[in-house]
Amino acid sequence: MKKHILLFTxxxxxxxxxxxxxxxxxxxxxxxxxxxxxxxxxxxxxxxxATANLWYSQAITFKVPLxxxxxxxxxxxxxxxxSAGVIKIYGIPTGYWYECNRNNCTWPGGTLGCALLNGTGDxxxxxxxxxxxxxxxxxxxxxxxxxxxxxxxxxxxxxFKILPTGVFEIETVKHxxxxxxxxxxxxxxxxxxxxxxxxxxxxxxxTGRIVFTKKIDKPTYFAxxxxxxxxxxxxxxxxxxxxxxKNVYLKKVMxx
Numbered sequence: 001m002k003k004h005i006l007l008f009t010x011x012x013x014x015x016x017x018x019x020x021x022x023x024x025x026x027x028x029x030x031x032x033x034x035x036x037x038x039x040x041x042x043x044x045x046x047x048x049x050a051t052a053n054l055w056y057s058q059a060i061t062f063k064v065p066l067x068x069x070x071x072x073x074x075x076x077x078x079x080x081x082x083s084a085g086v087i088k089i090y091g092i093p094t095g096y097w098y099e100c101n102r103n104n105c106t107w108p109g110g111t112l113g114c115a116l117l118n119g120t121g122d123x124x125x126x127x128x129x130x131x132x133x134x135x136x137x138x139x140x141x142x143x144x145x146x147x148x149x150x151x152x153x154x155x156x157x158x159x160f161k162i163l164p165t166g167v168f169e170i171e172t173v174k175h176x177x178x179x180x181x182x183x184x185x186x187x188x189x190x191x192x193x194x195x196x197x198x199x200x201x202x203x204x205x206x207t208g209r210i211v212f213t214k215k216i217d218k219p220t221y222f223a224x225x226x227x228x229x230x231x232x233x234x235x236x237x238x239x240x241x242x243x244x245x246k247n248v249y250l251k252k253v254m255x256x
């Protein structure tokens with residue numbers, strides 16, 4: 001199956017069949033990431049870490065392609081995508097659940113959707129969880145009617161981390177610093193060692209809403225600093241994302 005159909009299975013890593021509708025609105029900024037093949041189509045591009053004993057709620061936006069090329073019997077053929085949906089997700093830790101913004105977690109081809117991953121894990125849940133996602137895509141193949149119905153099931157995996165209380169990162173994030181952490185008012189974002197010209201810094205709240213964004217040219221002397229005022233924003237976890245050429249970096253901070 002063509003790359004962007006397979007990527008759709010990754011986009012759906014935290015979604016599943018739920019009886020409730022997620023209270024989220026798709027973020028149209030996903031269109032920019034879809035059009036640029038060097039950027040992740042997941043929006044936000046990385047799933048922020050969870051922290052034990054703290055409420056976690058992360059909105060994810062995704063896009064179901066409308067038309068693509070898929071491989072059937074060893075040959076590439078045109079496919080019109082009717083819809084795609086999650087069959088099953090394995091490995092979601094106890095205490096967390098998912099809500100889609102459509103019934104049965106199925107979305108028509110060519111549409112935007114979103115979902116929320118919610119929940120709380122205690123100190124016994126600390127660790128990394130590998131989620132296995134099964135997605136079924138419903139298509140019609142061919143270019144001349146009558147088109148042939150063709151369904152395909154794909155699997156993909158994604159990593160979800162739960163950190164100890166009071167720990168907001170467990171890995172050194174290359175090129176990106178965000179401090180102080182926790183932060184009360186002014187968050188300082190520092191970029192170092194970047195030699196590319198296409199750099200964008202974004203800050204998201206826990207619902208996936210962008211609260212700050214700025215494009216930055218190649219930093220002078222390979223360093224740049226930005227100040228973000230969080231004093232009037234809601235308390236909670238924030239994600240700081242740096243998109244630099246073909247790479248994406250993420251830092252997670254707590255706003256007290």
